[in-house]
Amino acid sequence: MAVKFSLLLPLLLFFSVISAQTNEDPTTRTMEEFSGYPSEPHSCISDSLSLSVDKDSLQKQIDELSTFSDTPAPSVTRILYSDKDVIGRRYIKNIMGLSGLSIREDAVGNIFGRWEGSEAELPPVATGSHVDAIPYSGKYDGVVGVLGALEAINALKRSGFKPKRSLEVIMFTSEEPTRFGISCLGSRLMAGSEPLVRALKETVDGQNISFFDAARSAGYSKDQEDLSSVFMKKGSYSAFVELHIEQGPILEDEGVSIGIVTAIAAPASIKVDFEGNGGHAGAVLMPSRNDAGLAAAELALAVEKHVLDSGSVDTVGTVGILELHPGAINSIPSKSHLEIDTRDIDEKRRNTVIERIHQSAIAIAKNRRVKLSDFKIVNQDPPALSDKAVIKAMEFASQQLNLSHKLMISRAYHDSLFMARISPMGMIFIPCYKGYSHKPEEYSSIEDIANGVKVLAMTMAKLSLD
Numbered sequence: 001m002a003v004k005f006s007l008l009l010p011l012l013l014f015f016s017v018i019s020a021q022t023n024e025d026p027t028t029r030t031m032e033e034f035s036g037y038p039s040e041p042h043s044c045i046s047d048s049l050s051l052s053v054d055k056d057s058l059q060k061q062i063d064e065l066s067t068f069s070d071t072p073a074p075s076v077t078r079i080l081y082s083d084k085d086v087i088g089r090r091y092i093k094n095i096m097g098l099s100g101l102s103i104r105e106d107a108v109g110n111i112f113g114r115w116e117g118s119e120a121e122l123p124p125v126a127t128g129s130h131v132d133a134i135p136y137s138g139k140y141d142g143v144v145g146v147l148g149a150l151e152a153i154n155a156l157k158r159s160g161f162k163p164k165r166s167l168e169v170i171m172f173t174s175e176e177p178t179r180f181g182i183s184c185l186g187s188r189l190m191a192g193s194e195p196l197v198r199a200l201k202e203t204v205d206g207q208n209i210s211f212f213d214a215a216r217s218a219g220y221s222k223d224q225e226d227l228s229s230v231f232m233k234k235g236s237y238s239a240f241v242e243l244h245i246e247q248g249p250i251l252e253d254e255g256v257s258i259g260i261v262t263a264i265a266a267p268a269s270i271k272v273d274f275e276g277n278g279g280h281a282g283a284v285l286m287p288s289r290n291d292a293g294l295a296a297a298e299l300a301l302a303v304e305k306h307v308l309d310s311g312s313v314d315t316v317g318t319v320g321i322l323e324l325h326p327g328a329i330n331s332i333p334s335k336s337h338l339e340i341d342t343r344d345i346d347e348k349r350r351n352t353v354i355e356r357i358h359q360s361a362i363a364i365a366k367n368r369r370v371k372l373s374d375f376k377i378v379n380q381d382p383p384a385l386s387d388k389a390v391i392k393a394m395e396f397a398s399q400q401l402n403l404s405h406k407l408m409i410s411r412a413y414h415d416s417l418f419m420a421r422i423s424p425m426g427m428i429f430i431p432c433y434k435g436y437s438h439k440p441e442e443y444s445s446i447e448d449i450a451n452g453v454k455v456l457a458m459t460m461a462k463l464s465l466d
């Protein structure tokens with residue numbers, strides 16, 4: 001298994017000369033035939049795997065996909081089951097077809113493109129991400145993990161690699177919660193979420209269009225009973241690896257090419273409502289007040305305190321929404337509404353923070369004589385750890401490609417969080433400009449993307465032979 005890197009370069013050069021001179025279909029030949037070097041089957045991937053990424057065509061595809069948007073360039077807005085989303089889906093399926101993959105779609109529009117391996121009965125190795133985009137976002141989030149994955153397949157095909165386990169590229173439906181308020185809808189369902197199946201029966205968007213009507217308009221889910229057909233059994237895949245932009249500044253700041261994700265932090269969201277009596281800002285004296293706004297302000301500070309008290313930098317909490325009613329300068333707030341997001345890679349620690357926030361909300365309501373009219377934990381997903389063997393394969397690939405890499409955690413969550421419920425999981429991060437994401441300035445250089453594509457390709461190649 002150990003590979004001398006000094007051997008690699010002559011081999012790569014030799015291989016590229018050979019491949020440039022032949023017109024034969026490279027996919028019909030084995031790597032050993034290509035290189036002319038004897039090689040142990042299934043053991044020395046990197047000795048013989050020469051990966052070239054077609055950067056021009058990949059960049060062109062990323063640019064082209066970004067034009068299917070409901071807002072003008074450079075922003076991208078592509079909302080689930082909208083016309084632009086449907087065109088984007090068609091575009092992805094077309095590229096899957098050009099890569100020679102066999103295509104399947106499930107009832108909610110998760111799209112699968114499979115390259116059949118020599119032992120097609122074994123669970124495949126999967127990769128993938130999403131192409132939906134929140135309003136006024138950028139063109140790389142998710143897209144790099146779909147178009148990049150397809151280019152990884154192309155690069156493997158060009159190199160003459162032959163997978164043992166099948167390789168599958170997945171485009172997940174609705175990673176972003178924009179339309180129906182449900183994030184990672186496609187992967188969550190694939191992972192077998194019964195509560196989600198039930199919730200979707202009543203889910204409507206901001207225009208009061210039901211999930212099923214929206215899905216039908218995009219050509220999916222004709223039969224409302226068939227949502228459990230989306231479920232996949234644990235073990236359906238031997239591994240799942242997602243390529244994604246970091247969406248944070250660490251890799252760029254440190255000049256590191258590849259981030260190998262060891263864990264994905266998971267969010268919990270909480271909605272809180274306080275109610276007081278309100279009243280005239282001049283007439284009601286301070287001792288007689290029960291100000292719902294001040295209760296909310298106190299709770300916001302309590303959130304910060306409990307998060308900091310956890311003692312870990314990995315615990316974070318945010319009050320992203322704080323609304324006061326009636327919202328007039330001369331009126332004591334009679335109602336307040338907070339939405340709190342708290343995340344951690346340690347589920348127990350995060351849940352302790354939630355419990356303390358709850359205790360504070362009760363105490364604050366009591367002290368301020370307001371009513372805690374609602375304290376609702378909207379979702380509370382468990383974090384996920386990457387699989388050790390997948391981490392090893394990603395590290396091995398980075399080493400063989402001579403790319404600097406570091407282990408890190410993902411503070412944003414991704415479809416991988418849910419895929420981890422049914423498959424050993426790993427994620428590959430690439431640098432992005434200033435860590436920007438979810439805005440038009442989002443950017444990754446094609447060189448950084450190509451590095452990620454190569455690491456993904458080699459990781460999948462290795463896992464496919466395991």
Ligand SMILES: [Zn+2]
Nearest residue numbers: 141142175414
């Ligand atoms: Zn994403």
